[in-house]
Amino acid sequence: MKVLVAVKRVVDYNVKVRPKPDGSGVDLANVKMAINPFCEIAVEEAVRLKERGVADEVVVVSVGPTQAQEQLRTALALGADRGILVEAEADLEPLAVAKVLKAVCEREQPGLVILGKQSIDGDNNQTGQLLAALLGWGQGTFASEVVVEGDRVRVTREVDGGLQTVSLRLPAVVTTDLRLNEPRYASLPNIMKAKKKPIEVTRPAELGVDVARRTELLGVEPPPARKGGIKVADVAELVDKLRNEAKVIG
Amino acid sequence: MSYDLTDDQRQIREAVLKHCAQFSDDYWLELDEKGEFPFDFHRSMAEAGWLGIAMPESVGGAGLGITEAAIMMQAVAESGGGMTAASSIHGPVFSLEPIVRFGTPEQQQRMIPPILRGEQKMCFAVTEPNVGLDTTRIRTRAQRVEGGYLVNGEKIWITNAHVADKIMLLARTTPLEACKRKTEGLSLFFTDLDRRHVETRLIPKMGRHAVGSNMVFITDLFIPEEDRIGAEGEGFRIILQGLNPERILLGAEAVGLGRVAIKKAAQYARERVVFDRPIGMNQGIQHPLAKCWAQLEAANLMVMKAASRFDQGLDCGVEANAGKYLAAEAGFEACHTAMLTLGGMGYAKEYHVERYLREVLIPRIAPVSPHMILNFIAEKVLELPKSY
Ligand SMILES: Cc1cc2nc3c(=O)[nH]c(=O)nc-3n(C[C@H](O)[C@H](O)[C@H](O)COP(=O)(O)OP(=O)(O)OC[C@H]3O[C@@H](n4cnc5c(N)ncnc54)[C@H](O)[C@@H]3O)c2cc1C
Numbered sequence: 054m055k056v057l058v059a060v061k062r063v064v065d066y067n068v069k070v071r072p073k074p075d076g077s078g079v080d081l082a083n084v085k086m087a088i089n090p091f092c093e094i095a096v097e098e099a100v101r102l103k104e105r106g107v108a109d110e111v112v113v114v115s116v117g118p119t120q121a122q123e124q125l126r127t128a129l130a131l132g133a134d135r136g137i138l139v140e141a142e143a144d145l146e147p148l149a150v151a152k153v154l155k156a157v158c159e160r161e162q163p164g165l166v167i168l169g170k171q172s173i174d175g176d177n178n179q180t181g182q183l184l185a186a187l188l189g190w191g192q193g194t195f196a197s198e199v200v201v202e203g204d205r206v207r208v209t210r211e212v213d214g215g216l217q218t219v220s221l222r223l224p225a226v227v228t229t230d231l232r233l234n235e236p237r238y239a240s241l242p243n244i245m246k247a248k249k250k251p252i253e254v255t256r257p258a259e260l261g262v263d264v265a266r267r268t269e270l271l272g273v274e275p276p277p278a279r280k281g282g283i284k285v286a287d288v289a290e291l292v293d294k295l296r297n298e299a300k301v302i303g
Numbered sequence: 304m305s306y307d308l309t310d311d312q313r314q315i316r317e318a319v320l321k322h323c324a325q326f327s328d329d330y331w332l333e334l335d336e337k338g339e340f341p342f343d344f345h346r347s348m349a350e351a352g353w354l355g356i357a358m359p360e361s362v363g364g365a366g367l368g369i370t371e372a373a374i375m376m377q378a379v380a381e382s383g384g385g386m387t388a389a390s391s392i393h394g395p396v397f398s399l400e401p402i403v404r405f406g407t408p409e410q411q412q413r414m415i416p417p418i419l420r421g422e423q424k425m426c427f428a429v430t431e432p433n434v435g436l437d438t439t440r441i442r443t444r445a446q447r448v449e450g451g452y453l454v455n456g457e458k459i460w461i462t463n464a465h466v467a468d469k470i471m472l473l474a475r476t477t478p479l480e481a482c483k484r485k486t487e488g489l490s491l492f493f494t495d496l497d498r499r500h501v502e503t504r505l506i507p508k509m510g511r512h513a514v515g516s517n518m519v520f521i522t523d524l525f526i527p528e529e530d531r532i533g534a535e536g537e538g539f540r541i542i543l544q545g546l547n548p549e550r551i552l553l554g555a556e557a558v559g560l561g562r563v564a565i566k567k568a569a570q571y572a573r574e575r576v577v578f579d580r581p582i583g584m585n586q587g588i589q590h591p592l593a594k595c596w597a598q599l600e601a602a603n604l605m606v607m608k609a610a611s612r613f614d615q616g617l618d619c620g621v622e623a624n625a626g627k628y629l630a631a632e633a634g635f636e637a638c639h640t641a642m643l644t645l646g647g648m649g650y651a652k653e654y655h656v657e658r659y660l661r662e663v664l665i666p667r668i669a670p671v672s673p674h675m676i677l678n679f680i681a682e683k684v685l686e687l688p689k690s691y
Contacts, residue, residue, distance in 0.1 A: 087317075123310060123313075123314065126314060127314070130314075130318070238322045238351060239318045239351075240351040241351060241353050241365050245366075
């Protein structure tokens with residue numbers, strides 16, 4: 054079985070992001086970029102499926118700028134076999150990414166597609182769901198366990214207040230949650246091997262996908278700075294402030 | 304001319320930083336307190352194949368250059384592991400070079416892979432108590448006997464000798480009086496550190512307590528002929544080849560340690576509020592840190608220039624020495640400035656910068672002192688009379 058994994062280039066999770074002064078977006082100049090942590094978990098899961106003999110090829114695909122090749126290389130160093138970069142300048146919205154991935158799936162015919170549940174920059178949590186819908190495949194989102202059983206995959210989902218287990222017919226789409234696995238560290242020999250693995254570069258137009266935006270970004274602003282606390286004289290004053298100023302109790 | 308890392312080099316740096324992030328500041332603090340070798344760190348770096356970064360693929364290495372090794376060691380120090388982390392893996396990363404260049408294929412296959420896999424640890428023994436930097440006068444004597452040599456002598460400051468399985472040893476095989484030149488008559492060995500004939504005693508020292516340095520007493524140690532690296536009498540010439548890489552790596556590490564120190568200091572300066580403002584809003588705090596940053600990055604350019612020249616097979620003695628000197632001085636100022644930035648808390652172990660300050664003195668002193676570097680530059684570049 055072939056497993057396709059989508060990976061996104063995002064701002065490293067350690068970086069404190071700053072909006073541009075005009076609020077038109079986040080300032081990315083000289084900011085450290087990395088593979089989206091949930092995508093890394095997806096790569097790890099696919100590589101484990103290969104190590105268990107369930108998958109025979111792991112293909113990683115990224116839709117993004119030329120530099121996203123770095124993240125593809127990282128995924129190849131973790132054990133993926135080859136990469137596909139769908140080069141796109143502008144920041145694509147989830148629907149466009151899902152359409153591109155659908156086109157890649159139609160060409161590659163994977164048995165399973167694994168994505169992160171969301172990317173830590175946009176926090177949209179849409180791409181996996183949109184892709185499953187566009188393909189007409191089953192979806193198991195927020196996975197904390199993935200077991201392939203014959204022509205089905207059993208996915209344990211992290212839902213509010215507990216776990217839900219679903220069984221999907223393959224091919225299917227799975228999105229990863231934080232507890233699915235702990236990604237390995239790339240070893241030097243695998244980094245060296247990854248250099249020889251192929252990365253194919255294509256463009257949305259070549260795949261026949263229109264990636265024009267449907268939504269317009271109006272502005273980005275930082276969260277308000279935290280204000281200092283106040284001291285209250287007694288419980289009565291506290292209750293009064295909670296009721297009449299903060300309006301958190303009735 | 305390019306002053307930036309290539310994509311591949313950046314990937315190495317990121318991968319090493321990520322790997323090292325498994326080992327927290329508290330891990331290093333605790334080992335420093337206990338004086339315990341970082342076994343877990345050493346093992347994990349070996350298992351992930353990092354120790355062989357600059358070794359040829361034929362012996363299980365990655366076949367990359369000293370530039371990549373310097374980038375890696377810098378990231379190791381910069382991760383917060385400092386000189387403790389760096390010195391725990393120094394041996395494998397660059398001290399094996401003489402075996403690659405001068406050893407037989409049999410020696411290479413026998414000696415190198417177990418070190419790269421982390422199954423064996425090694426130490427590198429040159430310095431002696433009664434000789435100092437005047438290396439050609441070392442007194443450790445290797446006397447020819449049937450099938451090999453019998454060795455007697457004393458070494459000092461030998462890092463990791465107390466945990467090592469193997470020792471790379473420089474000893475005199477022909478007495479100084481019988482040599483035409485003082486650089487002749489020394490030989491290099493790589494052999495078992497047989498504790499029945501080698502006694503090690505840890506030297507109580509200022510910092511890097513987890514990675515000890517030792518006095519080493521060698522009594523009637525038999526070294527078989529097949530453990531001599533290169534020809535008899537060629538030892539000094541052989542180790543000279545490794546001196547520039549060693550300086551380059553130490554320089555890269557000093558920059559790494561300086562970087563983490565000013566990073567910690569800047570973080571503290573952003574958060575610590577005194578007189579109703581973050582202390583980092585005062586230029587008296589900002590300027591010294593900014594100056595340290597500039598000095599560290601400038602020193603790094605010289606270190607990387609030396610590395611790139613070495614990898615191109617060009618002469619790099621002046622650059623390697625100048626780079627080590629600049630990096631160690633800049634690293635020291637950065638750690639010192641970090642401590643002053645934190646004020647009282649800079650002196651507390653839990654804020655880590657006092658440990659960095661104790662460690663950053665090592666690249667200032669070793670493997671060669673600032674005095675000797677300046678002597679060398681004065682002689683070689685400025686054509687002043689040799690002073691030593
Ligand atoms: C933590 C640590 C780890 C070490 N690990 C190792 C190791 O693993 N293996 C190993 O072989 N060695 C090791 N060393 C030894 C190190 O390389 C030496 O300490 C260093 O080379 C200096 O030699 P010395 O201590 O004998 O100084 P000396 O030669 O005694 O010099 C003392 C001082 O006099 C100055 N001086 C001497 N001659 C001149 C001159 N002509 N002009 C100006 N100044 C001069 C020197 O610069 C120095 O400041 C280590 C040292 C330390 C501190």
